[in-house]
Amino acid sequence: MRQINFICVFFSLLFLTACSGSKKTAQSTSSTSAATGKKMDYPMLDQGTFALTAVTTDKTYGYDQSNPIKVGGTTESSGPLNERRFFNALLGPNGETVTYVRKGSCCAFKSPNGFNGVGLLDRYEVTYDGLETPVILFINMYDYGELKAPVGFTYRK
Template structure:
């Protein structure tokens, strides 16, 4: 009897340690979009939606939280942007804000990150809202340019 219980315990232990791959929204579509320098996404489109990335209701979805690359993906995204005339941008993380629903977040919700962005000649800094828990097609916000 003890041998049978020990065998069942070993089987349960091994079964619980096997990998379970799931088709998560967080499996980043962006992985194929990384430039050879590893720190910048390749983005080929500027959004026509004036709210994309610029409001908390329509954040940029860079993914990567489940693979521990969320903050890196946020920087990869921002590193792909320029000012409207190709100016180099500067940015800083202003903090987390704005809870959103996300099956990839903690208990079905996540927080967005707010980055403040500016460039030489800009009149003010702009906020870009980024979701590192979910992945979507990456575009530059309206009014920004893209690195070549």
């Protein structure tokens, strides 16, 4: 029974903290890497947009739940904001504006930054003009990693 209560509270908190819009919010981000313990400062284009510098060559990055985009922020209460900052930085392959909608959470995994050592990935449906079928990207807002644009996208400069 206690585990069921924990799960209900966990999903309620996740639902209340996760946002699905594309509004920009002003804050800067400075975080600690779960893997190394080192402080990570993500460069910013503005207060609501990360400054990406590369497109990955890894076709699974973001597209596969085993290789999510790690934006971090949960321990600083900026996980959903960091997700929006990442998506605000993305463009289609020819500079098209990207739209995104959060489709829920899935895929429990172990994380020292999660609730009782467990995190959930967020699933986002992402599209832009000219894309035949929207894509699903997986985001980890618990842990930090190097941010790149997934294959098929570019980024704001």
